[in-house]
Amino acid sequence: MNDPQPPAQGRFLWSIHLDVAPEALALVEACLEPLCDSVSSFIADRGTALRVEGIARDEPDRARLRAALNTAFPAGDAPRPVIDLIPPKNWLAENLFDFPPLSIGRFFIHGSHFDGPPPMGALSLLLDAGTAFGSGTHGSTAGCLTLLGDLARRRRPKSALDMGCGSGILAIAMAKLWRVSVVASDIDGEAARVTAMNAARNAVGHRVAATTAVGYGSPLVRHRAPYDLIVENILARPIRRLSRDLAHHLAPGGACVLSGLLARDAGMVITAHRRQGLRLVRQVTLNGWRSLVFEKPPTADR
Numbered sequence: 447m448n449d450p451q452p453p454a455q456g457r458f459l460w461s462i463h464l465d466v467a468p469e470a471l472a473l474v475e476a477c478l479e480p481l482c483d484s485v486s487s488f489i490a491d492r493g494t495a496l497r498v499e500g501i502a503r504d505e506p507d508r509a510r511l512r513a514a515l516n517t518a519f520p521a522g523d524a525p526r527p528v529i530d531l532i533p534p535k536n537w538l539a540e541n542l543f544d545f546p547p548l549s550i551g552r553f554f555i556h557g558s559h560f561d562g563p564p565p566m567g568a569l570s571l572l573l574d575a576g577t578a579f580g581s582g583t584h585g586s587t588a589g590c591l592t593l594l595g596d597l598a599r600r601r602r603p604k605s606a607l608d609m610g611c612g613s614g615i616l617a618i619a620m621a622k623l624w625r626v627s628v629v630a631s632d633i634d635g636e637a638a639r640v641t642a643m644n645a646a647r648n649a650v651g652h653r654v655a656a657t658t659a660v661g662y663g664s665p666l667v668r669h670r671a672p673y674d675l676i677v678e679n680i681l682a683r684p685i686r687r688l689s690r691d692l693a694h695h696l697a698p699g700g701a702c703v704l705s706g707l708l709a710r711d712a713g714m715v716i717t718a719h720r721r722q723g724l725r726l727v728r729q730v731t732l733n734g735w736r737s738l739v740f741e742k743p744p745t746a747d748r
């Protein structure tokens with residue numbers, strides 16, 4: 447994989463999107479991937495179609511895209527791509543007041559308005575105020591980032607999943623920390639879209655694949671399993687409901703970080719995950735929000 451390039455601060459990005467039938471998803475993604483920094487898919491506005499969206503920092507080669515689609519759909523029924531420029535202006539304006547740079551453990555989180563160097567040794571995460579949750583200021587996100595930084599001292603995951611990705615902050619953090627491929631999934635299609643865009647702006651679009659589904663329902667999430675590391679920052683009740691799916695998608699010997707829990711709700715989440723054979727190894731509380739680390743024994747079945 448390529449080394450990360452400088453973040454795409456305050457510049458235009460290109461978007462290519464197409465609506466496709468679910469069975470054509472993989473074909474279309476394969477056409478977009480060579481031309482884009484990130485590719486995501488989510489449920490389109492109406493019907494059963496899926497919208498596939500690629501984000502690119504450079505103008506996509508239209509002739510190459512057309513040729514790839516025509517080869518993939520030899521019967522002449524290739525979906526028609528729509529190509530747009532996405533302007534950077536709102537990111538800058540919205541951020542000046544409400545998002546001062548923030549250091550959390552190994553990470554330095556800043557908006558587009560910040561153009562200084564990150565502190566020595568820090569991994570910078572470029573994120574602007576927007577339509578999806580996850581700027582790093584919330585205690586649950588900060589707890590996850592702190593625990594990810596800790597995990598990096600003793601683990602080198604080769605595959606990771608960010609369940610409930612919001613802005614994609616944790617997916618981007620994992621992609622930068624370990625240079626691994628990360629699947630990012632959210633119940634909200636807008637979050638998947640924002641994650642793909644933020645991953646591209648952080649020069650890790652090639653490592654982060656964003657998708658939309660309730661819990662572990664996305665074919666992409668299932669296809670890429672098992673994961674060495676799973677992060678779920680959602681809320682106590684959905685996290686408890688997802689405990690069996692999480693344990694199933696986690697590789698033997700893998701770890702997970704769970705957050706979005708008020709300290710008083712941590713007990714039910716701990717019990718649910720112990721029932722799935724996971725072992726609680728660490729917890730932190732920030733501003734009343736508890737974040738937990740569990741491990742799956744290396745000898746456990748999937």
Ligand SMILES: C[S@@+](CC[C@H](N)C(=O)[O-])C[C@H]1O[C@@H](n2cnc3c(N)ncnc32)[C@H](O)[C@@H]1O
Binds near residue numbers: 684
């Ligand atoms: C607290 S935000 C976390 C965002 C980001 N990961 C962070 O750490 O800042 C929770 C996210 O989980 C998503 N979510 C809620 N229920 C979900 C479910 N059942 N499956 C997948 N995502 C869900 C929400 O749409 C939201 O984006």
